[in-house]
Amino acid sequence: MSKILIIGTGPVAIQLAQLCRLTTEKEIDMVGRASTSLKSKKLYQAYQNDNYFEVTTQNDAHKHMEGRFQISHLYKDIEGVNGHYDTIIMACTADAYHSTLSQLSTTTLEKVKRILLVSPTFGSQMIVEQYVTNFNKDLEVISFSTYLGDTRLYDTEQPNHVVTTGLKTKLYVGSNREHSATINYLTSVFKQFHINLVDMPTALHAETRNSSLYVHPPLFMNDFSLKI
Numbered sequence: 001m002s003k004i005l006i007i008g009t010g011p012v013a014i015q016l017a018q019l020c021r022l023t024t025e026k027e028i029d030m031v032g033r034a035s036t037s038l039k040s041k042k043l044y045q046a047y048q049n050d051n052y053f054e055v056t057t058q059n060d061a062h063k064h065m066e067g068r069f070q071i072s073h074l075y076k077d078i079e080g081v082n083g084h085y086d087t088i089i090m091a092c093t094a095d096a097y098h099s100t101l102s103q104l105s106t107t108t109l110e111k112v113k114r115i116l117l118v119s120p121t122f123g124s125q126m127i128v129e130q131y132v133t134n135f136n137k138d139l140e141v142i143s144f145s146t147y148l149g150d151t152r153l154y155d156t157e158q159p160n161h162v163v164t165t166g167l168k169t170k171l172y173v174g175s176n177r178e179h180s181a182t183i184n185y186l187t188s189v190f191k192q193f194h195i196n197l198v199d200m201p202t203a204l205h206a207e208t209r210n211s212s213l214y215v216h217p218p219l220f221m222n223d224f225s226l227k228i
Helices: 011-023 038-050 060-065 094-101 106-111 124-132 181-191 203-207 223-227
Strands: 003-007 027-031 053-057 067-069 073-075 087-090 114-117 140-144 149-153 161-167 170-175 196-199
Touching: 003 011, 011 027, 011 053, 011 060, 011 067, 011 087, 011 149, 011 161, 038 073, 053 060, 060 161, 094 124, 114 124, 124 140, 124 203, 140 181, 140 203, 170 181, 170 203, 181 196
Parallel strands: 003 027, 003 087, 027 073, 053 161, 087 114, 114 140, 170 196
Antiparallel strands: 053 067, 140 170, 149 161
16 A cells, blocks of 8 residues: 555544554555534644644553654645545544545545445445446455444543554454455554454455444434334
8 A cells, every 4th residue: 555545533543544654654644624523623733733643552462553653644624635545544434434535536536446444334335336436447445344443532632642442353354356455465464463354255244243233223223213
């Protein structure tokens, strides 16, 4: 992965940026929505003032995930993204995938090779693929079952400083392509953090391993069901 765009500026995005920095020398950019989100605006201002992100961990076993670092560029809003990226990491909520991608320029979508869905819900890969393939027929979409751990703000007054309090030992992952070279690469990367990636037959198979589906089933969270 040569040039990476992380969509999202919350704690998850910051921890993922640190993991990317630890495992690649490639350019890493991030983008938030500072014009419409107060949290994103505060993060953007904090990074402009301090010029760094910081990740700490609660457990000594996860110290290798810590660090203070900079990224190549932090975009204030999605409309400002103007580069070419071979990898996009969706570190925002699943319900924002389509609306966020629709704000990216056509030239950016035409060049991207793969999109990684960090916390998808049931069917997210199909929604993303259906939209982006209007501009890019060769896109690979990869879904994880869920985020790799638990990351939160260290201090609400320092939104550029986050703490990871827990880490999963196993995640499920799937692609819309057979024999994905990207998943092979990600498997070796995650091993460095003692996380076992289980390669599923499809992205949908990985998405069904998200435990929140069984706590809050999305297929039944509709107007009709909620009125009963």
